[in-house]
Amino acid sequence: MSVTARTAVVVGVDGSDTALSAVRWAAAEAEQRGAPLRLVAAVAWRTTYHPRLPALAAEHERQALTRGAEQELQAAAEVARLTAPELAVTTEVLGGQASAVLRDESATAQLVVVGSRGRGGFTGLLLGSVSIAVAAQAVAPVVVVRGETAPHDSAAPIVVGVDDSPHGTAALGFAFAEAARKRAPLVAIRAWGDPVNDPYLAGIIDWNAVESDERHVLDECLAAWTGRYPEVTVERVVLRDPPAAALVARSHNAGLVVVGSRGRGTLRGALLGSVSQAVLPHAAAPVAIVRPEAGDRPEQ
Numbered sequence: 001m002s003v004t005a006r007t008a009v010v011v012g013v014d015g016s017d018t019a020l021s022a023v024r025w026a027a028a029e030a031e032q033r034g035a036p037l038r039l040v041a042a043v044a045w046r047t048t049y050h051p052r053l054p055a056l057a058a059e060h061e062r063q064a065l066t067r068g069a070e071q072e073l074q075a076a077a078e079v080a081r082l083t084a085p086e087l088a089v090t091t092e093v094l095g096g097q098a099s100a101v102l103r104d105e106s107a108t109a110q111l112v113v114v115g116s117r118g119r120g121g122f123t124g125l126l127l128g129s130v131s132i133a134v135a136a137q138a139v140a141p142v143v144v145v146r147g148e149t150a151p152h153d154s155a156a157p158i159v160v161g162v163d164d165s166p167h168g169t170a171a172l173g174f175a176f177a178e179a180a181r182k183r184a185p186l187v188a189i190r191a192w193g194d195p196v197n198d199p200y201l202a203g204i205i206d207w208n209a210v211e212s213d214e215r216h217v218l219d220e221c222l223a224a225w226t227g228r229y230p231e232v233t234v235e236r237v238v239l240r241d242p243p244a245a246a247l248v249a250r251s252h253n254a255g256l257v258v259v260g261s262r263g264r265g266t267l268r269g270a271l272l273g274s275v276s277q278a279v280l281p282h283a284a285a286p287v288a289i290v291r292p293e294a295g296d297r298p299e300q
Helices: 016-031 055-083 099-106 130-136 166-182 199-204 205-228 244-249 274-282
Strands: 008-012 037-043 089-093 109-115 142-145 158-161 186-191 236-241 258-259 289-290
Touching: 008 016, 008 099, 016 037, 016 055, 016 130, 016 142, 037 055, 037 099, 037 186, 055 089, 099 109, 099 130, 142 199, 158 166, 158 236, 158 244, 166 186, 166 205, 166 258, 166 289, 186 205, 205 236, 236 244, 244 258, 244 274
Parallel strands: 008 037, 008 109, 037 089, 109 142, 158 186, 158 258, 186 236, 258 289
Antiparallel strands: 142 289
Protein backbone atom coordinates (compact mmCIF):
# COMPACT_ATOMS: atom_id res chain seq x y z
CA MET A 1 0.00 0.00 0.00
CA SER A 2 1.40 3.41 -0.93
CA VAL A 3 1.87 6.26 1.53
CA THR A 4 -0.92 8.26 -0.10
CA ALA A 5 -3.33 5.29 0.04
CA ARG A 6 -3.13 5.01 3.81
CA THR A 7 -6.04 6.39 5.74
CA ALA A 8 -6.17 7.25 9.45
CA VAL A 9 -3.84 8.78 11.97
CA VAL A 10 -3.63 6.06 14.65
CA VAL A 11 -2.96 6.73 18.35
CA GLY A 12 -2.10 4.20 21.04
CA VAL A 13 -4.24 4.91 24.13
CA ASP A 14 -3.63 3.52 27.61
CA GLY A 15 -5.17 6.08 29.97
CA SER A 16 -1.89 7.79 30.84
CA ASP A 17 -1.45 11.57 30.72
CA THR A 18 1.21 11.23 28.04
CA ALA A 19 -1.16 9.19 25.87
CA LEU A 20 -3.71 12.01 26.14
CA SER A 21 -1.00 14.47 25.09
CA ALA A 22 -0.40 12.26 22.08
CA VAL A 23 -4.15 12.28 21.34
CA ARG A 24 -4.24 16.09 21.40
CA TRP A 25 -1.27 16.35 19.06
CA ALA A 26 -2.60 13.64 16.75
CA ALA A 27 -6.10 15.19 16.60
CA ALA A 28 -4.65 18.50 15.41
CA GLU A 29 -2.42 16.65 12.94
CA ALA A 30 -5.29 14.55 11.58
CA GLU A 31 -7.47 17.64 11.17
CA GLN A 32 -4.71 19.34 9.21
CA ARG A 33 -4.22 16.26 7.03
CA GLY A 34 -7.97 15.87 6.41
CA ALA A 35 -7.69 12.35 7.82
CA PRO A 36 -9.81 10.48 10.37
CA LEU A 37 -8.40 9.74 13.83
CA ARG A 38 -8.35 6.16 15.06
CA LEU A 39 -7.84 5.55 18.79
CA VAL A 40 -6.67 2.06 19.71
CA ALA A 41 -6.27 0.41 23.12
CA ALA A 42 -4.34 -2.85 23.35
CA VAL A 43 -5.35 -5.37 25.99
CA ALA A 44 -3.08 -8.39 26.44
CA TRP A 45 -5.71 -10.60 28.03
CA ARG A 46 -4.93 -14.13 29.07
CA THR A 47 -5.06 -16.63 26.19
CA THR A 48 -3.49 -19.69 27.84
CA TYR A 49 -4.85 -22.01 30.52
CA HIS A 50 -3.69 -21.42 34.07
CA PRO A 51 -4.54 -24.06 36.70
CA ARG A 52 -5.21 -21.43 39.39
CA LEU A 53 -7.46 -19.33 37.16
CA PRO A 54 -10.68 -21.09 36.10
CA ALA A 55 -12.08 -20.39 32.65
CA LEU A 56 -14.92 -18.31 34.09
CA ALA A 57 -12.47 -16.13 36.03
CA ALA A 58 -10.35 -15.67 32.89
CA GLU A 59 -13.41 -14.48 30.97
CA HIS A 60 -14.31 -12.12 33.81
CA GLU A 61 -10.77 -10.72 33.68
CA ARG A 62 -11.08 -10.24 29.93
CA GLN A 63 -14.38 -8.38 30.27
CA ALA A 64 -13.03 -6.18 33.06
CA LEU A 65 -9.92 -5.26 31.06
CA THR A 66 -12.06 -4.52 28.01
CA ARG A 67 -14.41 -2.26 29.97
CA GLY A 68 -11.47 -0.37 31.42
CA ALA A 69 -9.92 0.09 27.98
CA GLU A 70 -13.25 1.27 26.55
CA GLN A 71 -13.51 3.90 29.27
CA GLU A 72 -9.98 5.09 28.51
CA LEU A 73 -10.87 5.32 24.82
CA GLN A 74 -14.02 7.33 25.57
CA ALA A 75 -11.97 9.81 27.61
CA ALA A 76 -9.41 10.04 24.81
CA ALA A 77 -12.14 10.59 22.21
CA GLU A 78 -13.46 13.50 24.28
CA VAL A 79 -9.99 15.03 24.35
CA ALA A 80 -9.73 14.61 20.57
CA ARG A 81 -13.11 16.25 19.94
CA LEU A 82 -12.24 19.18 22.21
CA THR A 83 -9.09 19.65 20.13
CA ALA A 84 -10.78 19.22 16.73
CA PRO A 85 -14.60 19.29 17.04
CA GLU A 86 -15.30 18.35 13.42
CA LEU A 87 -12.82 15.47 13.31
CA ALA A 88 -14.03 11.95 12.56
CA VAL A 89 -12.93 9.80 15.52
CA THR A 90 -13.23 6.03 15.89
CA THR A 91 -12.18 3.81 18.80
CA GLU A 92 -11.43 0.11 19.17
CA VAL A 93 -10.14 -2.28 21.82
CA LEU A 94 -7.87 -4.92 20.35
CA GLY A 95 -6.42 -8.01 21.97
CA GLY A 96 -2.68 -8.49 21.98
CA GLN A 97 0.59 -6.92 23.01
CA ALA A 98 0.74 -3.18 22.38
CA SER A 99 3.74 -3.33 20.05
CA ALA A 100 2.16 -6.00 17.86
CA VAL A 101 -1.21 -4.23 17.76
CA LEU A 102 0.32 -0.91 16.68
CA ARG A 103 2.60 -2.62 14.18
CA ASP A 104 -0.43 -4.22 12.54
CA GLU A 105 -2.33 -0.92 12.63
CA SER A 106 0.56 0.84 10.91
CA ALA A 107 -0.02 -1.14 7.70
CA THR A 108 -3.04 1.04 6.87
CA ALA A 109 -2.18 4.21 8.81
CA GLN A 110 -0.83 7.53 7.59
CA LEU A 111 0.89 7.97 10.91
CA VAL A 112 1.15 6.15 14.24
CA VAL A 113 1.33 8.43 17.29
CA VAL A 114 2.31 7.35 20.80
CA GLY A 115 3.01 9.07 24.11
CA SER A 116 6.54 9.12 25.46
CA ARG A 117 5.71 7.05 28.53
CA GLY A 118 2.85 4.63 28.97
CA ARG A 119 0.82 2.77 31.54
CA GLY A 120 -0.43 -0.80 31.46
CA GLY A 121 -0.23 -2.06 27.87
CA PHE A 122 2.11 0.78 26.89
CA THR A 123 4.46 0.78 29.89
CA GLY A 124 7.98 1.93 29.12
CA LEU A 125 6.88 3.45 25.83
CA LEU A 126 9.82 5.83 25.53
CA LEU A 127 12.86 3.64 25.94
CA GLY A 128 11.36 0.21 26.59
CA SER A 129 10.51 -2.70 24.34
CA VAL A 130 7.20 -1.31 23.08
CA SER A 131 8.49 1.95 21.66
CA ILE A 132 11.56 0.32 20.18
CA ALA A 133 9.48 -2.44 18.56
CA VAL A 134 6.85 -0.06 17.17
CA ALA A 135 9.38 2.40 15.77
CA ALA A 136 11.56 -0.38 14.37
CA GLN A 137 8.78 -2.41 12.77
CA ALA A 138 5.92 -0.04 11.92
CA VAL A 139 5.25 0.45 8.23
CA ALA A 140 4.02 4.01 8.71
CA PRO A 141 6.06 6.80 10.30
CA VAL A 142 5.87 6.80 14.11
CA VAL A 143 5.66 10.05 16.11
CA VAL A 144 6.59 9.99 19.81
CA VAL A 145 4.97 12.89 21.69
CA ARG A 146 6.50 13.85 25.02
CA GLY A 147 4.07 14.74 27.82
CA GLU A 148 5.59 18.18 28.28
CA THR A 149 5.55 18.94 24.56
CA ALA A 150 4.04 22.32 23.62
CA PRO A 151 0.70 22.31 21.77
CA HIS A 152 0.67 21.38 18.10
CA ASP A 153 2.29 24.24 16.15
CA SER A 154 1.98 23.74 12.41
CA ALA A 155 4.08 26.83 11.59
CA ALA A 156 7.11 25.86 13.69
CA PRO A 157 10.18 24.61 11.79
CA ILE A 158 10.59 20.95 10.88
CA VAL A 159 14.05 19.75 11.95
CA VAL A 160 15.57 16.74 10.18
CA GLY A 161 18.83 14.86 10.68
CA VAL A 162 20.52 14.26 7.32
CA ASP A 163 22.54 11.25 6.27
CA ASP A 164 22.90 9.57 2.89
CA SER A 165 21.48 6.14 3.81
CA PRO A 166 18.09 4.86 2.55
CA HIS A 167 16.75 5.57 6.06
CA GLY A 168 18.04 9.12 5.83
CA THR A 169 16.43 9.53 2.42
CA ALA A 170 13.09 8.40 3.84
CA ALA A 171 13.40 10.87 6.72
CA LEU A 172 14.16 13.71 4.29
CA GLY A 173 11.16 12.83 2.12
CA PHE A 174 8.84 12.82 5.12
CA ALA A 175 10.30 16.07 6.46
CA PHE A 176 9.96 17.90 3.14
CA ALA A 177 6.39 16.69 2.68
CA GLU A 178 5.50 17.82 6.22
CA ALA A 179 7.12 21.22 5.72
CA ALA A 180 5.30 21.73 2.42
CA ARG A 181 1.93 20.70 3.86
CA LYS A 182 2.33 22.85 6.97
CA ARG A 183 3.95 25.74 5.04
CA ALA A 184 6.72 25.59 7.61
CA PRO A 185 10.46 26.12 7.16
CA LEU A 186 12.79 23.12 7.17
CA VAL A 187 16.06 22.92 9.12
CA ALA A 188 18.35 20.25 7.61
CA ILE A 189 21.15 19.28 9.99
CA ARG A 190 24.29 17.45 8.96
CA ALA A 191 26.28 16.86 12.17
CA TRP A 192 29.27 14.58 12.08
CA GLY A 193 30.77 14.91 15.57
CA ASP A 194 34.48 14.55 16.20
CA PRO A 195 35.64 10.97 15.54
CA VAL A 196 39.32 11.75 16.21
CA ASN A 197 40.53 10.66 19.64
CA ASP A 198 44.25 11.25 19.11
CA PRO A 199 44.93 14.89 20.07
CA TYR A 200 47.90 14.99 17.71
CA LEU A 201 45.78 13.94 14.72
CA ALA A 202 43.00 16.32 15.76
CA GLY A 203 45.49 19.16 15.66
CA ILE A 204 46.62 18.53 12.09
CA ILE A 205 43.25 17.79 10.47
CA ASP A 206 41.95 20.49 8.17
CA TRP A 207 38.52 20.95 9.75
CA ASN A 208 37.56 23.53 7.17
CA ALA A 209 38.07 20.93 4.47
CA VAL A 210 36.04 18.39 6.47
CA GLU A 211 33.23 20.89 6.87
CA SER A 212 33.33 21.63 3.14
CA ASP A 213 33.03 17.91 2.37
CA GLU A 214 30.13 17.53 4.80
CA ARG A 215 28.36 20.54 3.31
CA HIS A 216 28.74 18.96 -0.13
CA VAL A 217 27.13 15.75 1.17
CA LEU A 218 24.29 17.79 2.64
CA ASP A 219 23.75 19.64 -0.65
CA GLU A 220 23.68 16.35 -2.58
CA CYS A 221 21.17 14.82 -0.16
CA LEU A 222 18.89 17.85 -0.46
CA ALA A 223 19.14 18.42 -4.20
CA ALA A 224 16.33 16.14 -5.35
CA TRP A 225 13.99 17.29 -2.60
CA THR A 226 14.50 21.03 -3.09
CA GLY A 227 13.64 20.54 -6.75
CA ARG A 228 10.50 18.65 -5.84
CA TYR A 229 9.44 21.08 -3.11
CA PRO A 230 10.64 24.51 -4.30
CA GLU A 231 8.17 26.24 -1.99
CA VAL A 232 9.93 24.93 1.14
CA THR A 233 12.44 27.30 2.73
CA VAL A 234 15.49 25.27 3.81
CA GLU A 235 18.08 26.25 6.39
CA ARG A 236 21.23 24.17 5.87
CA VAL A 237 23.20 23.48 9.04
CA VAL A 238 26.59 21.74 9.12
CA LEU A 239 28.04 21.18 12.59
CA ARG A 240 31.05 19.49 14.13
CA ASP A 241 28.80 18.26 16.94
CA PRO A 242 27.34 14.91 17.94
CA PRO A 243 24.17 14.38 15.83
CA ALA A 244 21.88 13.84 18.82
CA ALA A 245 23.08 16.98 20.57
CA ALA A 246 22.56 19.04 17.42
CA LEU A 247 19.02 17.72 16.94
CA VAL A 248 18.06 18.21 20.58
CA ALA A 249 19.41 21.76 20.59
CA ARG A 250 17.28 22.68 17.56
CA SER A 251 14.21 20.87 18.91
CA HIS A 252 13.40 23.68 21.35
CA ASN A 253 12.03 25.86 18.57
CA ALA A 254 10.78 23.02 16.36
CA GLY A 255 7.33 21.69 15.63
CA LEU A 256 8.74 18.24 14.80
CA VAL A 257 12.11 16.48 14.76
CA VAL A 258 12.53 13.83 12.06
CA VAL A 259 15.07 10.99 12.07
CA GLY A 260 15.51 7.85 10.01
CA SER A 261 14.92 4.53 11.71
CA ARG A 262 18.57 3.66 11.21
CA GLY A 263 21.49 5.72 10.03
CA ARG A 264 24.80 5.34 8.30
CA GLY A 265 27.98 7.21 9.10
CA THR A 266 27.10 10.22 11.26
CA LEU A 267 23.66 8.90 12.25
CA ARG A 268 24.46 5.22 12.59
CA GLY A 269 21.97 3.46 14.83
CA ALA A 270 19.58 6.43 14.69
CA LEU A 271 16.75 4.29 16.06
CA LEU A 272 18.30 1.71 18.33
CA GLY A 273 21.66 3.32 18.97
CA SER A 274 23.00 6.28 20.88
CA VAL A 275 21.40 8.98 18.71
CA SER A 276 17.81 7.90 19.23
CA GLN A 277 18.43 7.08 22.88
CA ALA A 278 19.56 10.69 23.34
CA VAL A 279 17.03 12.43 21.08
CA LEU A 280 13.85 10.74 22.31
CA PRO A 281 14.17 11.50 26.03
CA HIS A 282 15.56 15.01 25.60
CA ALA A 283 13.87 16.50 22.51
CA ALA A 284 11.56 19.41 23.30
CA ALA A 285 9.36 18.60 20.27
CA PRO A 286 7.64 15.45 19.03
CA VAL A 287 10.02 13.06 17.26
CA ALA A 288 9.09 11.28 14.01
CA ILE A 289 10.89 8.03 13.21
CA VAL A 290 10.67 7.06 9.54
CA ARG A 291 11.51 3.72 7.95
CA PRO A 292 12.49 3.55 4.25
CA GLU A 293 9.19 1.97 3.20
CA ALA A 294 7.28 4.67 5.09
CA GLY A 295 8.93 7.68 3.49
CA ASP A 296 8.50 9.46 0.21
CA ARG A 297 10.98 9.12 -2.64
CA PRO A 298 12.56 11.80 -4.80
CA GLU A 299 11.81 11.94 -8.50
CA GLN A 300 14.50 10.30 -10.57
